Amino acid sequence: MSKLAIADGEQTHEKTEFGEYLFNIGGFPPIKIQLPPELNAPPDNTKTKEDMRRELDQLMERMTELKIKVDQINPNYKQEHGGFGWLNAQEWFELVGMHFRHHLRQKYELDEAWGRF
Template identity: 85%
Template sequence: MNDLTLIETYKRFLQAYSPEQLRYIPEPGVWSIGQMYDHLLVVAHEYLDSAETCALAGEEQTQGKTEFGDYLFNLGGFPPIKITLPPELNTAPDNTKTKEDIRRELDQLMDRMKELKAKVDEIDPNYKQKHGGFGWLNAQEWFDLVGMHFRHHLRQKYELDEVWVKHGDGSDASL
């Protein structure tokens, strides 16, 4: 499944959620579905910003990825584990957006990705930006992280759906 198809799938999932389900926080420290969507959107734009920076102000860089970065890209995605960010990077995402807000932001993300995809192939792969955990990434790698990150959060989406079915109103937003 390509990245844009994956985001379309997230849009279809979104339509099945009630406003209550979108904002339901099952326990302290666990995100709601809405917060998960907000996180995906914020991080996707950060990744795309870095891809664009590679073109505009990227440093020609001989250094590569960290060991985990190599592992991640060789695997083609994040491992099936929960990743906890350091406290300074782990602020709770927005839990106030409506389905319409999120859908609109997903559409905007897809438009940005379509536009940038046409440019990514032209960016010198030696122009890189540093990622705090993965090392030095070029524009294509930053771009690829968007889809990898969306795929990684599918498990979280299904876990949150299951919690809602058990503790919510019993409706199921799984497709």
Template identity: 75%
Template structure:
């Protein structure tokens, strides 16, 4: 898990290289800005961590497991290198108004929450699971692991956005 915290720290260091204008730059319709990508990562990470806490509070064991896709994801240790399109109702564009400082603060808060949960996660009953819409029933350890998987998945998107920014280098 510590490597997931290092990964988020790496995202924080990447952030130092952008101006607020660059963070908000949307390269083309239907493509997120870097700021939106960061917002998405933070929002989703907190949703996953909420599920860790729900597993911790759960009293009833859940004996259903992961979906076929969930098993596949955890077996390969990450998301496949594809763009995943969410259903329309879950696909609202992320916030594109935050400053670099606000995003840095949110990443710090996220890392602190992860550290707190990492210390507890081994003591949470692995048979207490919460359902993920696509991956099936996950326990606290799996929800926590999903945070890092999701951050790793978006490194490719970050690289693509960096390429687009470089092409429009007059921004910021």
């Protein structure tokens, strides 16, 4: 088992109210969420489409490998998330999908907005 999987050991702490809401609905709500300035870095727009496709393929491979490991980690081993409270490995893994779907929704909104010009 990796050090990260047991970093804070077994915890009885729970998610925040927003964290519970987020996991109950299975994703980010369609609202604008204001991040603190230190977390709101501008995107790197220097990559080509091919670079991004290659990185997405690598991410998918890594997520497939991690899913097997994540399912074997004690769900009482938790790590604190700054906005959502205490999450176990399975919830952190699920959060990646939620985050990705959130960005897909943002892309769709941008595509729609650009289509109007």
